[in-house]
Amino acid sequence: xxxxxxxxxxxxxxxxxxxxxxxxxxxxxxxxxxxxxxxxxxxxxxxxxxxxxxxxxxxxxxxxxxxxxxxxxxxxxxxxxxxxxxxxxxxxxxxxxxxxxxxxxxxxxxxxxxxxxxxxxxxxxxxxxxxxxxxxxxxxxxxxxxxxxxxxxxxxxxxxxxxxxxxxxxxxxxxxxxxxxxxxxxxxxxxxxxxxxxxxxxxxxxxxxxxxxxxxxxxxxxxxxxxxxxxxxxxxxxxxxxxxxxxxxxxxxxxxxxxxxxxxxxxxxxxxxxxxxxxxxxxxxxxxxxxxxxxxxxxxxxxxxxxxxxxxxxxxxxxxxxxxxxxxxxxxxxxxxxxxxxxxxxxxxxxxxxxxxxxxxxxxxxxxxxxxxxxxxxxxxxxxxxxxxxxxxxxxxxxxxxxxxxxxxxxxxxxxxxxxxxxxxxxxxxxxxxxxxxx
Amino acid sequence: xxxxxxxxxxxxxxxxxxxxxxxxxxxxxxxxxxxxxxxxxxxxxxxxxxxxxxxxxxxxxxxxxxxxxxxxxxxxxxxxxxxxxxxxxxxxxxxxxxxxxxxxxxxxxxxxxxxxxxxxxxxxxxxxxxxxxxxxxxxxxxxxxxxxxxxxxxxxxxxxxxxxxxxxxxxxxxxxxxxxxxxxxxxxxxxxxxxxxxxxxxxxxxxxxxxxxxxxxxxxxxxxxxxxxxxxxxxxxxxxxxxxxxxxxxxxx
Ligand SMILES: Nc1ncnc2c1ncn2[C@@H]1O[C@H](COP(=O)(O)OP(=O)(O)O)[C@@H](O)[C@H]1O
Ligand SMILES: [Mg+2]
Numbered sequence: 001x002x003x004x005x006x007x008x009x010x011x012x013x014x015x016x017x018x019x020x021x022x023x024x025x026x027x028x029x030x031x032x033x034x035x036x037x038x039x040x041x042x043x044x045x046x047x048x049x050x051x052x053x054x055x056x057x058x059x060x061x062x063x064x065x066x067x068x069x070x071x072x073x074x075x076x077x078x079x080x081x082x083x084x085x086x087x088x089x090x091x092x093x094x095x096x097x098x099x100x101x102x103x104x105x106x107x108x109x110x111x112x113x114x115x116x117x118x119x120x121x122x123x124x125x126x127x128x129x130x131x132x133x134x135x136x137x138x139x140x141x142x143x144x145x146x147x148x149x150x151x152x153x154x155x156x157x158x159x160x161x162x163x164x165x166x167x168x169x170x171x172x173x174x175x176x177x178x179x180x181x182x183x184x185x186x187x188x189x190x191x192x193x194x195x196x197x198x199x200x201x202x203x204x205x206x207x208x209x210x211x212x213x214x215x216x217x218x219x220x221x222x223x224x225x226x227x228x229x230x231x232x233x234x235x236x237x238x239x240x241x242x243x244x245x246x247x248x249x250x251x252x253x254x255x256x257x258x259x260x261x262x263x264x265x266x267x268x269x270x271x272x273x274x275x276x277x278x279x280x281x282x283x284x285x286x287x288x289x290x291x292x293x294x295x296x297x298x299x300x301x302x303x304x305x306x307x308x309x310x311x312x313x314x315x316x317x318x319x320x321x322x323x324x325x326x327x328x329x330x331x332x333x334x335x336x337x338x339x340x341x342x343x344x345x346x347x348x349x350x351x352x353x354x355x356x357x358x359x360x361x362x363x364x365x366x367x368x369x370x371x372x373x374x375x376x377x378x379x380x381x382x383x384x385x386x387x388x389x390x391x392x393x394x395x396x397x398x399x400x401x402x403x404x405x406x407x408x409x410x411x412x413x414x415x416x417x418x419x420x421x422x423x424x425x426x427x428x429x430x431x432x433x434x435x436x437x438x439x
Numbered sequence: 440x441x442x443x444x445x446x447x448x449x450x451x452x453x454x455x456x457x458x459x460x461x462x463x464x465x466x467x468x469x470x471x472x473x474x475x476x477x478x479x480x481x482x483x484x485x486x487x488x489x490x491x492x493x494x495x496x497x498x499x500x501x502x503x504x505x506x507x508x509x510x511x512x513x514x515x516x517x518x519x520x521x522x523x524x525x526x527x528x529x530x531x532x533x534x535x536x537x538x539x540x541x542x543x544x545x546x547x548x549x550x551x552x553x554x555x556x557x558x559x560x561x562x563x564x565x566x567x568x569x570x571x572x573x574x575x576x577x578x579x580x581x582x583x584x585x586x587x588x589x590x591x592x593x594x595x596x597x598x599x600x601x602x603x604x605x606x607x608x609x610x611x612x613x614x615x616x617x618x619x620x621x622x623x624x625x626x627x628x629x630x631x632x633x634x635x636x637x638x639x640x641x642x643x644x645x646x647x648x649x650x651x652x653x654x655x656x657x658x659x660x661x662x663x664x665x666x667x668x669x670x671x672x673x674x675x676x677x678x679x680x681x682x683x684x685x686x687x688x689x690x691x692x
Contacts, residue, residue, distance in 0.1 A: 226560055228581075306556040308549050311538075315546055318537035325497055325533040327518040327547035385537035 024235040030379050030434065034394050038401060045405035057408050061257035065284055067397075067404050068254070069190040069355070072289035073098075073348040074367060075396035078374035079300040080344035082392045083337045085375055086317040088384035089147065089154035091338065093161030094345045094371050097139055098364030100165040102349035105132040106178030106359030109185060125185040132346045139165065140342020141335050148331035154338075162368065169361040179358030189355030190287035192259040192267075201285030205251035212243040255283040289351040293393065296344065301389045313337065317385035370399050373424040376431065399423075446509035448473050448638040449607055454493055454503035463489040464500070465662040471607070471638040476629060478653035478670075479642045480682055485659040487642045488530055491609045494640075495527040496520035507607075518547075526605035528613050530642070532596040536585035540577075541566040543584055544599045569598045573628065574621070589616030597625065601632070608632060611642045626652055646675045646682075660685040 022029065042058055050056030057063055077094050084091045109128040117123055143161055147154045180186065187194040196204065216236055223230055231239075259267070259282040267282070268275045304310035312333050315323040324330045348367075353359040378395030380387030402423060406416045447470040456464045464486045471477050479487045492498040494505060496517040505512045507523050514520050520527070534543050541562040550558040550565070563580055570577040574594040584592055593616045600608060610629075614622040629639060629652050643649050649656050650670050658665040658681040666687040668677070677688040 222560065226563065302556075308551070308557060311542060311546070311549060311557055315535040315538060315542075318535035319533070321531075322533040322535050323546070325495075325517050325527070325529060326535075327516075327521055329518070385535075 021235075024232050025239055026231060026235075027239075031391070031394075034378065034391070034398065038394070038398055041398065041401045041405060045401075045409060049409050053409060058405055061253050063404070063408065065254055065257045065287070067400060068290045069287045070404060071393075071397050071400040072190075072287075072293040073352045073355075073364075074370045074374055074400060075293045075393045076296050076348045076351065077341075077344050077367065077371040078378065078392035078396045079296055079389050080341040081371050081375040082300075082378075082380050082387040082389055083304070083313050084154070084341055085372070085380045085382060086313055086384060086387045087334065087337060088317060088320070088382075089334070089337075090372065091143075091154065091158045091161075091341050092368050092372075093143065093158040093165055094341065094348075095364040095367035095369075096162050096165035096169065097136060097342055097345040098349040098352060098367060099169040099361060100172070101132050101136045101139070101346035102353040102359045102363045103169045103172050103178065103361055104135055105129075105346075105349065106181060106353060107173060108132075109182045110178050110180075120183065122184065124182045125188075128182065128185060129347075129350055132350060133343050136346025136349070137339045137343040140345070141339035143342070144335035144338025147338065148334035166361070166365075169363075173361070175361055177358050177360045179356075181353060181357055181359065185350075186354045186357050188288050188292070188350055189353070189357065190289050191355075192263045192282075192284060194289075194354070195254075195284040195287045196291070197285045198255045198283035201251050201255055201283070204286055204291070205247050208247045209244040212247070213240055216240050251285075254285050257284045258282060259284065289355065292347070292351060296347070297389055297393050304389055309333065309336070314385060317387075319385075369420070369424065370396070370403075373420070373427065374399050376424070377427040379431070381431065381435065382428065445472060447471060447506070448475075448508065449494065449640075450506040450509075451490070451494060452504045452506065454490060454500045454505075456489060456493060456498060456500045462662045464493070466503070467659065467662075467664045468503075469640075469657045469664065469667060471640060473606075473638050474633055474636045475655070476633055476639045476641055476653045477667075478649035478656040479640060479659065480644070480646070480649060480656055480678065481659035481665075482682065486662040487659055488611055490659070491527070491611060491640055491642065494520065494607075495525060495529075495609055497527075497529075521547075521603075524604065524606040525609065526600040526603060526607070527609040528596050528600045528611060530611040530615070532592055534584050534592060534595060537583050539581055539583055540570070540587075540595045540598075541580065543595055544569075544602060546599075548603065565602070566598070569602050570594070573598050573601070573624070590618065590621055593617060594621070597628070601628070606637060608637050608639045610639060612644065613641075614643075614645075614648075622648075646678050649678065650675050658682055 022032070046056040046058035049058055077098070081091060081094070105128050108131050109124050113121070113124045113127060139161075143154075143157050146152050146157045216239060220230060220236065258264075261279060264280050264282055265275060267273075268280065273280070304313065312323065312328045315326065315328060316330055316333060320330055345364075349364065352363050356363070374395035375387065375392045376382065376395070377398055378388065378391030378393070380392060399420070402419060403416060406419060411419075449471040451467065451469050454464055454467050455462065467486070467490055469477065469479075469490075479491070481487055489498065493500040493503075494514065496514045496519050499515060505514055512523055514523070535546060538546070541559065544566050545562045550561045552558045566580060574591070577591055577594060579587055579591065584595055587595070593613065597613060600610070614625050617625065626648070629641065632639060641649070641653060643652075653670055655667055655669055656678055657667040658678065660682070665681050665685050668681075668687070670678075673688060680686070680688060
């Protein structure tokens with residue numbers, strides 16, 4: 001039962017410098033492809049704007065900051081969609097669940113809670129979020145139960161859910177828009193006050209850099225203690241520099257986007273600060289929704305790679321029968337997966353309604369397509385068993401870049417739909433080609 | 440071995456299970472004593488795998504009972520079977536192809552760090568230990584098992600069944616993908632486990648291997664039990680004719 005062990009060096013044909021670099025740093029080509037696509041999209045839209053409209057609006061701090069905020073809600077849901085698709089299911093209801101939970105949270109914080117706590121109570125925002133997340137988790141768990149214990153295909157359950165929850169979002173307030181939401185709640189949507197400013201952003205950035213260096217160092221130590229092959233030192237340094245460089249670049253970029261003048265004036269008046277003649281430069285920095293997305297991404301990555309539950313998700317995706325025979329309670333794990341998905345849809349509902357400062361029954365319409373596309377573009381295999389959280393978040397960034405870019409250069413909604421639909425099919429096709437080649 | 444003083448480790452009494460109209464297992468009774476290897480033989484489709492799946496918790500029999508150490512056992516799923524220290528090497532191997540050897544070996548029973556995370560390092564160390572014993576040539580510890588050869592995959596499945604101190608071991612054609620050398624290693628493993636007092640059900644097509652390894656042999660045909668014989672009382676031709684004709688040889692019956 002022994003395959004000859006290929007010698008790790010030497011036998012492989014002389015590689016190009018690029019291939020050598022990739023092998024040493026262990027950056028996977030798929031990640032690289034995604035980043036390449038992203039760069040192409042960004043530069044493409046910027047140049048198009050510059051050449052055709054006389055103004056390249058894409059690669060500006062303002063637009064990229066907005067892009068980060070707009071990516072949050074899709075990105076949050078895409079991390080959950082990874083689990084769903086890895087286990088060979090699908091969830092078409094996430095956009096509608098977002099809409100319904102956002103409406104429910106809107107009513108809860110505007111009509112219900114103030115009656116008991118008084119308007120503007122500092123408890124309102126947190127109770128609303130807890131309520132929304134529980135509601136989302138229950139909806140997801142119910143759909144998961146129908147899939148796992150009643151044997152209805154997820155496609156059908158969630159297709160039904162797509163209509164049911166959208167209709168329910170209308171019915172709970174007969175189509176009214178609930179606005180404005182609680183003041184503290186609305187900060188979670190971003191905006192000048194919903195961002196952490198220059199200092200906070202530097203602190204987050206430096207923590208992130210420390211985290212990157214810690215991961216590289218501890219990863220190396222653990223490889224050594226298990227006698228695995230180590231990356232060459234120069235590759236570690238390159239990875240660390242790239243990672244920290246990216247983080248610091250993002251910090252500088254987001255700090256370069258100032259508050260609008262009106263808000264500055266308002267803020268200065270409220271805090272009796274004198275605004276000099278040249279104006280006051282107050283940075284946005286990271287917006288709360290982006291921090292929420294990053295936090296969700298980190299937690300979900302730990303869940304998927306380090307916990308039993310995550311291991312079971314992958315096992316079920318790889319071979320559901322084997323998972324069951326290994327003593328995994330496949331049906332119960334499936335319920336949990338859909339519950340997590342529902343909860344994340346509700347969290348995205350928090351971000352989306354906070355950003356609008358209102359809840360409408362149309363919130364999240366068509367989001368399911370963006371979310372599924374994000375997960376698939378990010379390398380989640382529809383055949384099951386394979387997928388990463390960071391890939392899905394990058395995929396969300398790709399999808400949102402396309403959408404934002406088309407809006408910026410003035411494509412109308414019809415063209416946007418054509419492009420997004422085409423990209424989804426193309427992404428799945430490329431994925432199939434990629435896997436065929438790597439087999 | 441015909442006269443046993445002890446209570447049997449396992450007794451499958453009058454087990455029946457049907458799929459649609461097909462009676463896959465039809466009123467079959469077999470038993471197994473500690474330190475004994477019982478061979479299960481029969482053509483493809485005779486119902487051998489289906490019978491042992493009722494013991495391993497993969498299927499629930501339509502009628503009939505399972506007794507373990509003389510007490511009626513309730514086995515509704517693989518978790519229940521594991522709680523009776525029943526381990527199974529399935530004919531299909533039942534591996535998650537996208538996971539590595541260690542993740543498969545510990546699937547459902549992961550080793551956990553004090554923080555509550557999966558202890559991949561310790562799992563791999565343990566996997567290396569047991570593979571060094573079962574298959575010293577095994578080196579692909581970090582590859583997903585779909586990248587392994589048939590024999591390597593089979594040794595992962597065997598390792599998983601052996602690692603957790605089973606008392607009852609079910610081996611459904613464990614050497615199907617193995618070469619002669621590895622088959623010999625599995626034979627030695629069976630003998631060692633038998634000495635340790637395990638009871639083993641061995642599904643095997645090679646009659647000669649059954650004659651060498653087993654104490655008794657039960658033959659099935661079309662879902663029914665043809666008969667159970669002590670291998671030292673019969674020749675391999677007797678067993679072959681049981682498989683083919685579906686009748687007990689005259690001298691034992
Ligand atoms: N899950 C199932 N669904 C339907 N029929 C099955 C199933 N499992 C086994 N069978 C049928 O039961 C019979 C016995 O199969 P099996 O136990 O696999 O035989 P053996 O292991 O002796 O080759 C066959 O006719 C097979 O087609
Ligand atoms: Mg079989």
